[in-house]
Amino acid sequence: MAKTVDETRFELKRHRLLKAAATCFNQKGYSGTSLKDVARHLGLTDAALYYYVKNKEELVYQCYLRGAELGREAMERARAEGKTGFEQAYLYIHYHVEVMVGERGPVAIMSEIPSLKETHREEILQISRKHSSEFEKIIQRGIDDGSVGPCNVRMTGNAIMGAINWIPKWFHGDVETADKVLKEFPALLTRCLLPLKPDAPGQ
Amino acid sequence: MAKTVDETRFELKRHRLLKAAATCFNQKGYSGTSLKDVARHLGLTDAALYYYVKNKEELVYQCYLRGAELGREAMERARAEGKTGFEQAYLYIHYHVEVMVGERGPVAIMSEIPSLKETHREEILQISRKHSSEFEKIIQRGIDDGSVGPCNVRMTGNAIMGAINWIPKWFHGDVETADKVLKEFPALLTRCLLPLKPDAPGQ
DNA sequence: CAAAAATTCTAATCCCGATTAAAATAATGC
């Protein structure tokens, strides 16, 4: 007894539903996936999904909420474990990429935020903005402590987040590339943050 | 007489239609934009759009085709004008970003490729793959001529393209930021390509 | 200006996937 909310059978299945939906949305696009498609992934009938979500809009909303939550966790861990701003940024990228290509994924690309209903849309947008702003703070911290070279914080944040969020577009679940991404991406992206040597060549 | 294909009134209006559609898709999502929405942007009625495209699927298809074409042009200019691999990469980013935030945009984010009909989908995918591969070649060229530091070409390409393709998610047409993006992004992203000094700090 | 072609509108229809209601089955607690 006293089962935590997330331990109940219902919550487990709801979670599976969200992952299945994210998979479908990423693979077949929003308009291309019917509730029947998602249901099939779970060995269910489309009507059964209504036991878990009120409607398709809410399904999307919850997918996005879950994605946002995973991103938030990544950031929290990074902040807890990293010492310098640079390290925190590196770890954040690492953990976020881990979510995108690992067992806990996939994360649904947020293509349909505008068609969410007002309240849901605002909530998701607020979380997103908060998240971006947190990341920018990390970068700024790095600049302040000297671990990151001076740069336009907003733009750099946008660039790095974009590269991460785009991953589902070209990554489709093969384990080998998952390893490669996890290994390469953080190093790759944090090069945007490295303090530049005065005599660096190029352009 | 002897008007070029692209000079005819029809082609001009079709072009406007594609831009309007791209705007709507990016702003309101695919499922959130009805043909009526797009038509309103042009002071037309939804039925009128069928004079320019066979159906909504084809509207999406042509939006994507146009986006792909603009990307291709950016790459061609970059290859023609750049000397080293690094320079070509820099210029490609510059020109592509210019398209994304400039007068010729917006470019529709390709979220709904999977719901295109077979032939269209394959065509778009093929063009995309080609494009990515061309960019990777540029990076490789840079490695070979020493202007780019050794790196995983595929991953680096994915990261940079992702950052660019994500721009419409946070850029919404204000001219000031357009300038900033155009100025910052190429320098920012090409830092992933700079040869790393052996004693570089960080991590 | 008249005729032909191009473009847009009005007014349906239509179609498919979301949604619902109620019944059926499975799980759980006593």
Next chain:
DNA sequence: GCATTATTTTAATCGGGATTAGAATTTTTG
């Protein structure tokens, strides 16, 4: 095992936006 609750199914309905047909208007041409 029986009653209760949780979960899923079957079998409709329903609605909204895509699509179409044909009329109306505008543009072009000679």
